[in-house]
Amino acid sequence: MHNTDDLRKEIKIYFHDNEKIFEENLLSQAVNVSSKITEILEKGNIDLLKNARKLIFFIIDQNYKDLVAFAEEEGIAWARHSLTLPLKLEWIQAIRRTLWKIIGQIDEEKNLTNEKKDFYELEEFINEQIDQFLNSFFLSYSKSKDQMLHKQREMVEHLSVPIIPVSETVSVLPLIGAIDSFRIRIIEEKVLNEIANTRFQNLVMDLSGVAMMDKDVIHYFKKILTGVSMMGCKTILTGLRPDLVRKMVHDGILFDKDTETRGTLKETLKDFL
Secondary structure: OHHHHHHHHHHHHHHHHOHHHHHHHHHHHOHHHHOOHHHHHHHHOOOHHHHHHHHHHHHHOOOHHHHHHHHHHHHHHHHHOOOOHHHHHHHHHHHHHHHHHHHHHHHHHHOOOOOHHHHHHHHHHHHHHHHHHHHHHHHHHHHHHHHHHHHHHHHHHHHOOOOEEOOOOEEEEEEEOOOOHHHHHHHHHHHHHHHHHHOOOEEEEEEEEOOOOOHHHHHHHHHHHHHHHHOOOEEEEEOOOHHHHHHHHHOOOOOOOOEEEEOOHHHHHHHHO
């Protein structure tokens, strides 16, 4: 592999002496990305040309650890700034083609890989490293997107659990729409934290906007009511719909003595206010 080691050195020399030529060749290989270089730099502070050189040097120096770490950082950055995957893929493939064009030119001039075996081994190594970069990038990008979506949903769900104080001792929580296993946990967190922060003694939970809940969600809901009671607060349920009541009864779910049920929210608030 002595000859390929010499080739690696020549590649570094080439980049030192021909930086502008490399950038021009790379931009000509990635037509769609070329027009967005400035936009991506301004939008996400991502210097594509600088990062292309960094990637190539990680590969040439056989710096696998930093290559993977760099790919993960790139994945996070592209996800955070909503940059598209097709652009990234086009850019990396352009880097691959440009690098091999440079290697071909150097090898033709210097004749450093006399044996085909050396060249094939170098080819396999470089392509594997680029593929590894792409794989690590896509995994990081996907994970970051999932985390962002989870946070966004969590924020939306928190906004959909409005606990409204109507007096010093009474707050109202109107629940609307479907309640799944994710949302019921948000309700639990919001309710218990609000009781701890404001110390109201009565929580009126209006379920007139909830058509149905799964059995597991109903069981979780019952545990929330127990938690509310343990914090010294009484729960009054209003607006229970017939289908939901029927499901609770048939599933054998009964509320304990600390939970009161009433007809409508309007009637309940009249009594409290």
